[in-house]
Amino acid sequence: MKFRSVIVPVTVLGMIVMACGGDPGPGGRRSSVDLTGAGATFPYPIYSRWFSDYARETGVRINYGSLGSGAGIRQVSEQTVDFGATDSPMSDAELADVKGGALLHIPTVVGAVVVTYNLPSITQPLKLSGDAIAGIFLGTITKWNDPAIASINPDVQMPADDILVVHRTDGSGTTYIFSDFLTSANQAWANGPGKGKQINWPVGLGGKGNEGVAGQVKQTPGAIGYTELAYAHQNGLPTALIGNRAGNFVAPTIENIQAAATGVLADLPMDTDFRVSIVNGPGEKAYPISSLTWILLHEVQADSVKGRKLLDFLRWALTKGDQQAAALDYAPLPAPVVERVFQRLDEVKLDGGQ
Amino acid sequence: MSVDPGADSTPSPVTPIRGDGPKVSGQNFGDRIYRWTITAFALCIPLLLLLIAVEIGSAGWPTFREHGISFLFLSTWDPNSGQYGVLPAIYGTLISSLLAILLATPLALGVAIFLSEFAPAWLRTPVAFLVDLLAAIPSVIYGLWGIFFLIPLLRDHVAPAIKSLPVIGALPIFAGPAYGNSLLAAVLILTIMILPYTSSVAREVLLAVPRSQREAALALGATRWETIRDAVVPYAKSGIVGGVILGLGRAIGETMAVTMLIGNVAQIKASLFAPAYTMAALIANEFSEASGPHLSALMAVGSALFLITIAVNGIARWLVWRVSREGAA
Numbered sequence: 001m002k003f004r005s006v007i008v009p010v011t012v013l014g015m016i017v018m019a020c021g022g023d024p025g026p027g028g029r030r031s032s033v034d035l036t037g038a039g040a041t042f043p044y045p046i047y048s049r050w051f052s053d054y055a056r057e058t059g060v061r062i063n064y065g066s067l068g069s070g071a072g073i074r075q076v077s078e079q080t081v082d083f084g085a086t087d088s089p090m091s092d093a094e095l096a097d098v099k100g101g102a103l104l105h106i107p108t109v110v111g112a113v114v115v116t117y118n119l120p121s122i123t124q125p126l127k128l129s130g131d132a133i134a135g136i137f138l139g140t141i142t143k144w145n146d147p148a149i150a151s152i153n154p155d156v157q158m159p160a161d162d163i164l165v166v167h168r169t170d171g172s173g174t175t176y177i178f179s180d181f182l183t184s185a186n187q188a189w190a191n192g193p194g195k196g197k198q199i200n201w202p203v204g205l206g207g208k209g210n211e212g213v214a215g216q217v218k219q220t221p222g223a224i225g226y227t228e229l230a231y232a233h234q235n236g237l238p239t240a241l242i243g244n245r246a247g248n249f250v251a252p253t254i255e256n257i258q259a260a261a262t263g264v265l266a267d268l269p270m271d272t273d274f275r276v277s278i279v280n281g282p283g284e285k286a287y288p289i290s291s292l293t294w295i296l297l298h299e300v301q302a303d304s305v306k307g308r309k310l311l312d313f314l315r316w317a318l319t320k321g322d323q324q325a326a327a328l329d330y331a332p333l334p335a336p337v338v339e340r341v342f343q344r345l346d347e348v349k350l351d352g353g354q
Numbered sequence: 355m356s357v358d359p360g361a362d363s364t365p366s367p368v369t370p371i372r373g374d375g376p377k378v379s380g381q382n383f384g385d386r387i388y389r390w391t392i393t394a395f396a397l398c399i400p401l402l403l404l405l406i407a408v409e410i411g412s413a414g415w416p417t418f419r420e421h422g423i424s425f426l427f428l429s430t431w432d433p434n435s436g437q438y439g440v441l442p443a444i445y446g447t448l449i450s451s452l453l454a455i456l457l458a459t460p461l462a463l464g465v466a467i468f469l470s471e472f473a474p475a476w477l478r479t480p481v482a483f484l485v486d487l488l489a490a491i492p493s494v495i496y497g498l499w500g501i502f503f504l505i506p507l508l509r510d511h512v513a514p515a516i517k518s519l520p521v522i523g524a525l526p527i528f529a530g531p532a533y534g535n536s537l538l539a540a541v542l543i544l545t546i547m548i549l550p551y552t553s554s555v556a557r558e559v560l561l562a563v564p565r566s567q568r569e570a571a572l573a574l575g576a577t578r579w580e581t582i583r584d585a586v587v588p589y590a591k592s593g594i595v596g597g598v599i600l601g602l603g604r605a606i607g608e609t610m611a612v613t614m615l616i617g618n619v620a621q622i623k624a625s626l627f628a629p630a631y632t633m634a635a636l637i638a639n640e641f642s643e644a645s646g647p648h649l650s651a652l653m654a655v656g657s658a659l660f661l662i663t664i665a666v667n668g669i670a671r672w673l674v675w676r677v678s679r680e681g682a683a
Binding site: 172 | 430431432433434435437501505506509531533534535613614617618619620629635638639640641642643644645646648649
């Protein structure tokens with residue numbers, strides 16, 4: 001599209017600035033940005049940690065624009081960046097529009113979305129089933145003491161207050177994961193709003209960003225909203241236990257999030273393109289509002305030097321990098337999955353340009 | 355853009371000196387270079403405007419082609435199912451700006467009249483400075499102030515107080531639950547934000563009213579109030595309307611503070627306590643994650659906003675022109 005005419009000069013300018021201003025990297029490598037990427041904001045905290053650690057270890061510098069999944073898909077499809085990143089898998093139609101050959105989805109970490117609420121009278125974590133959450137966000141459940149909520153929280157005296165729904169108003173991977181879960185867990189939701197980065201919400205208020213949603217929930221007694229796990233954790237928001245497919249109510253812990261990935265990915269066919277949803281997955285402990293997040297790269301790398309650097313980085317990220325994931329509230333990929341991702345990386349062709 | 359239609363109709367004793375006036379035969383080479391350079395600079399602005407219009411228009415073209423002009427009158431915005439109706443956002447944009455102008459204009463006029471007619475000299479400069487300072491505050495700061503001060507105030511005190519009033523509390527414009535984030539919050543923040551624009555311009559024009567105008571009115575036995583009402587304000591009328599337009603333009607385009615306070619729900623409700631949406635907020639919220647038809651739809655919204663801004667400005671210009679003609683007659 002027309003953006004290319006803007007993005008190319010801006011990116012080039014950015015690279016020139018970086019090249020001029022950067023201090024010499026360790027290992028005597030020439031100091032410049034080696035790779036550029038753009039995309040999802042959801043995994044940005046962990047990605048930025050990876051890039052800085054990787055630059056310190058190897059001298060390879062990666063510049064990442066945390067512009068949103070849509071922008072990441074757009075830019076990698078136009079080949080204005082070396083890799084993209086997205087929270088929701090690309091559609092077949094989007095994949096068909098890509099320039100420069102097929103794009104691969106490489107999962108990196110597992111993230112989760114939590115349901116947070118403001119009920120001052122309740123001290124223990126609230127339990128919520130997929131049907132209850134869908135009912136609340138559809139507007140069919142309007143009081144906190146509705147039987148659909150009270151029956152799964154028998155030990156809690158639910159207040160008779162009105163529920164105020166708060167949702168994201170900006171397009172986001174967080175909304176995609178949340179609505180993907182509701183679509184999977186509740187038929188009425190699947191027939192109604194469905195899943196997407198942008199939802200035509202039947203009820204509620206829109207907040208901008210995680211902070212907009214969390215701020216509104218914190219300020220309004222009776223409010224309910226959803227944010228990504230890291231945001232809720234770092235800001236000490238209460239999080240609900242969510243009913244999973246096995247019928248257990250599970251907390252969004254790293255272990256439970258990883259369990260969601262293990263359950264789904266174990267059954268994948270060998271030739272999977274990793275465009276899978278892991279919401280509402282099987283497993284006793286699986287946290288149901290979990291999702292993979294992906295890096296997008298071309299199967300045939302036009303520039304073999306850059307391609308090799310990118311593959312080296314991804315292998316590092318999935319082994320050493322994943323160890324930091326938990327500290328930043330993401331779950332590392334389960335070990336068998338990492339092995340299969342490695343096999344996929346081996347299939348990337350580096351001699352496309354020559 | 356730079357031509358003031360009012361200028362043509364106002365009789366002026368001095369014939370304006372025009373760039374394409376009588377040619378000096380032996381025009382200096384330096385003069386010619388100067389003239390070309392200046393012309394090029396002057397052409398940059400309309401060219402830029404044209405470029406923006408073409409770029410946004412062509413990016414939004416697929417939406418116009420597929421949905422026609424009808425998408426301006428549909429009220430469902432659902433990118434998932436490919437429905438792009440922007441009527442609620444257009445409504446929110448116009449109504450929030452209009453209400454803000456209605457609230458801000460008397461306030462701004464009051465400030466301007468006080469500063470130009472009543473304030474002692476030692477008070478004039480600091481108050482004028484503080485009012486102008488309002489224009490320098492970043493809109494995100496207004497948004498934060500709105501979230502932490504205005505919204506709790508509206509939700510916990512203003513809304514319950516209004517709702518408890520007989521008759522007034524039952525009016526449809528105050529119906530529904532009040533969560534704070536609402537059309538009203540956006541209108542109030544816009545009012546504060548556009549106040550300095552309107553009041554600065556109004557103050558300057560009021561100060562420019564000749565002393566003789568006031569003295570003549572006073573000499574005829576007018577009170578101070580009558581002098582201001584009948585002699586000073588009418589003289590400055592077209593300038594004041596210009597200041598209001600400046601404020602209106604600012605209100606229509608304001609994005610950040612409004613996004614943070616308006617609640618961002620695409621619906622048309624009579625209630626001031628209900629959340630709403632504006633076109634600028636819609637684009638800002640959805641742009642980063644949009645692709646394909648969704649992106650094109652946002653660009654179409656951008657084109658529509660562009661056209662609405664031009665239309666509103668055009669109408670306002672026409673108003674100024676009419677007002678100034680009346681003033682001259």
